[in-house]
Amino acid sequence: MKDYNGQTYWLCANIYSFLPKSSKFPHWLNVAIGYSAEGMTGAGSNPSSYDGEEIPQFTRYQKFYLSLDVDLTRIPVRSKVLKGIFTVFSFIKIPFPALEFNTLGTVRFYPIYF
Numbered sequence: 001m002k003d004y005n006g007q008t009y010w011l012c013a014n015i016y017s018f019l020p021k022s023s024k025f026p027h028w029l030n031v032a033i034g035y036s037a038e039g040m041t042g043a044g045s046n047p048s049s050y051d052g053e054e055i056p057q058f059t060r061y062q063k064f065y066l067s068l069d070v071d072l073t074r075i076p077v078r079s080k081v082l083k084g085i086f087t088v089f090s091f092i093k094i095p096f097p098a099l100e101f102n103t104l105g106t107v108r109f110y111p112i113y114f
Contacts, residue, residue, distance in 0.1 A: 004040040008114075010093050012069045028074040032093065034065030038102075059104075067098035067113060 012030040019025055039058035041047065049055055072086035072094075098113035 002043070004043070005036075005038050008034050008036040008065070010034045010065075010069070012071070012093075014071060014074070028071050030069040030071050032065070032067045032069040032096075034063075034067065034098070036063045036065075037061065038063060061103045063100050063102045065098045065100055065113065067093075068096045070094040 010032050011034075012032045014027075014030050016023065016025050016027045016029070037060065039046070039060040041055055041058060046057060046060060047055060048057070072090045075086060077083050077086065093114045095112045095114040098110045100108040100110065100113075102108075
């Protein structure tokens with residue numbers, strides 16, 4: 001069984017890149033848009049049984065997120081070790097507050113989400 005419900009995919013964009021170069025906005029702060037799903041027990045549809053056993057039915061729906069993220073590679077540091085650590089971990093989304101918008105028509109706030 002695959003964990004479709006436990007995955008969130010993020011697309012981040014650097015806000016400073018769209019501002020004038022004279023802006024005092026932090027270089028390392030990104031806006032993040034996320035996508036995940038809930039209620040999925042199968043890839044294309046939810047099966048009603050598996051190996052003769054009935055599976056409970058769940059409502060499938062999509063979830064979209066709006067959050068912030070930190071681009072660790074844009075944080076100015078002098079230490080080569082710390083810079084290397086930041087580069088290695090730059091693909092991980094830093095936990096931030098997030099808003100969820102879903103296809104059920106509800107909005108939910110998360111104090112911390114990643």
